Amino acid sequence: MALIVVIVECPTQCRVVTKALSDMSRNFSSSNPNPARGGIRVTGFARLSLVILTLVAITSLAFAALAPFSSPSEPVATERKREARFAVEIHKPDSPPLVEIGLNDENGNPITATCATCHANREPDPSVRTVEDLKSFHRELVIDHGKLSCFSCHNSADYSSLKLADGTRVEFTEVMQLCAQCHGPQMKDYENGVHGGMVGHWDLSRGPQQKNNCVDCHRPHAPQFPRMIPTFKPDDRFLDKHVPPVPESAPDLIHE
Amino acid sequence: MFPPYLRAHRTSFMNNHAENPDGPTPSSGNDQDLLPILNQPTTRRTALKAVGAALGLAAFGKAISPLASIPENVSVDEFLQQHYKELSDDDKERIFARLEQETKESYGADVTISDHRPIPGVRFAYAINLSKCNGNGKCMEACHLENNHHRGVDQSYIRVLELPKGTLDMEEGNTTFDHTVPQEDKFYMPVQCQQCDNPPCVTVCPVEATWKEDDGIVVVDYNWCIGCRYCEAACPYHARRFNWEQPEIPAEEVNPDQGYLSNRVRPQGTMEKCHFCLHRTREGRLPACLEACPTGARVFGDLNDPDSPINYVLQNKRVFVLKEELGTRPSFFYFFD
Numbered sequence: 001m002a003l004i005v006v007i008v009e010c011p012t013q014c015r016v017v018t019k020a021l022s023d024m025s026r027n028f029s030s031s032n033p034n035p036a037r038g039g040i041r042v043t044g045f046a047r048l049s050l051v052i053l054t055l056v057a058i059t060s061l062a063f064a065a066l067a068p069f070s071s072p073s074e075p076v077a078t079e080r081k082r083e084a085r086f087a088v089e090i091h092k093p094d095s096p097p098l099v100e101i102g103l104n105d106e107n108g109n110p111i112t113a114t115c116a117t118c119h120a121n122r123e124p125d126p127s128v129r130t131v132e133d134l135k136s137f138h139r140e141l142v143i144d145h146g147k148l149s150c151f152s153c154h155n156s157a158d159y160s161s162l163k164l165a166d167g168t169r170v171e172f173t174e175v176m177q178l179c180a181q182c183h184g185p186q187m188k189d190y191e192n193g194v195h196g197g198m199v200g201h202w203d204l205s206r207g208p209q210q211k212n213n214c215v216d217c218h219r220p221h222a223p224q225f226p227r228m229i230p231t232f233k234p235d236d237r238f239l240d241k242h243v244p245p246v247p248e249s250a251p252d253l254i255h256e
Numbered sequence: 257m258f259p260p261y262l263r264a265h266r267t268s269f270m271n272n273h274a275e276n277p278d279g280p281t282p283s284s285g286n287d288q289d290l291l292p293i294l295n296q297p298t299t300r301r302t303a304l305k306a307v308g309a310a311l312g313l314a315a316f317g318k319a320i321s322p323l324a325s326i327p328e329n330v331s332v333d334e335f336l337q338q339h340y341k342e343l344s345d346d347d348k349e350r351i352f353a354r355l356e357q358e359t360k361e362s363y364g365a366d367v368t369i370s371d372h373r374p375i376p377g378v379r380f381a382y383a384i385n386l387s388k389c390n391g392n393g394k395c396m397e398a399c400h401l402e403n404n405h406h407r408g409v410d411q412s413y414i415r416v417l418e419l420p421k422g423t424l425d426m427e428e429g430n431t432t433f434d435h436t437v438p439q440e441d442k443f444y445m446p447v448q449c450q451q452c453d454n455p456p457c458v459t460v461c462p463v464e465a466t467w468k469e470d471d472g473i474v475v476v477d478y479n480w481c482i483g484c485r486y487c488e489a490a491c492p493y494h495a496r497r498f499n500w501e502q503p504e505i506p507a508e509e510v511n512p513d514q515g516y517l518s519n520r521v522r523p524q525g526t527m528e529k530c531h532f533c534l535h536r537t538r539e540g541r542l543p544a545c546l547e548a549c550p551t552g553a554r555v556f557g558d559l560n561d562p563d564s565p566i567n568y569v570l571q572n573k574r575v576f577v578l579k580e581e582l583g584t585r586p587s588f589f590y591f592f593d
Contacts, residue, residue, distance in 0.1 A: 197546075229436050230392055230393040231393070234409065234431075235410050
């Protein structure tokens, strides 16, 4: 049994071992000084052992050949995945969004309104494509999102929702469907856990994971990720080529 | 029966007893009984014997001298503690209780030190999307807070390098940039322990205080480390850190969720390194640096799970490893997309 285990683990050695054993038995049978009855028996034994060794070798080679297809870690991984009972929870935006109308209440807090509050009694103007085309409201918006116009995403039939390129209504909470129309590669990465960041568990059999949606990190009107200022820096001069100048007190220390 | 030199010795010893049947006299008998060599005439042989005895005593004293000079901040229990791999469950329970007690005394914080073992069948790997990383350094800060680093030097296991576009040589990097990121002509590469499959730091350790575990994480037994810093010199990624000082951490900032091989407060004079937050990841949670990353550049997962994010990266992105030519075989990958 131990021999088989060794052979399975290293197919190259198996051939060497088998060859050595068969050489041994051949030498044994040929070096027998009495070629009579005993010789025949020994030869028979040698043949039998050769047959057994060949069988062992074939079995072990078959095992060795199949080994790459039965990785020992695979069953564990699939088992854990089957147990996966926690979900990836994707944060959803508020719906419908509230817009500041530019006025404050008596406490000084900005007054907000839903889109439909104003747009319910305003006719949509399809000629408006950019902020410059607007005569009032929303003129402070910074738009930097390709060549999209307002009605590429906003639903003129119902301002409390968005619309896909084919006109299908989509809720603000399902904004990722809208983004994914153009940003397929990012969506594919996102679905595979490689875009968007996450917190919680990597192992869903042990706990849930929370993820952002598109507009948590990217402003829909100007989606490029913002520039940042680093706030934390280890006191670590390694690899730093810009050696700080020697402080003025240093020469005094040398003199002392 | 006895060789001549012993016979003489034996005779004088017996004679002394015969002269003092009631016991040795306090004045001279003690010396004669305990060290009969003193009662012999001064010959070259006795002189050499005395010198030999003195040298033997001195050597013995020197050999046991470390016992007499245990540093003040090391308790006897700690001094006599065995290597982590040789500890029984009872030993661990006792040692963890002692360490928790010491943390309470030194830092005033109630902490729990646990023994996190690898999850069977799991093999961890990490990847960073350098197209997304913008060098903001939130990962360094998260590591600093999570892993109970020394506040005095803002220690962290991660270094974010700012590199000029056009090179992948990490030695060209700069760590002390403090301007708005990202700069147009730069890219940013966080470097931490690469959890090599062929780790030079483990090979050079003279006391086997660092080793690679089954899930791929290279760990350090901080109580076994002698602080020789060979591993720091051997690591081509400059990923190991040395505790020059006893870490200072305000009580309210000590992370109480601690692991013996990971983020417990390290003693002064020992080496430490990134351990993929094993006190979190071996419980199925994500590493602290990944959770903190605002750009979503970091990917972590199980290499043995074919559907894990890390395998998606390896199969769909053009990944590279740092200093591949050294043959360290990192479990840490970088990619642009």
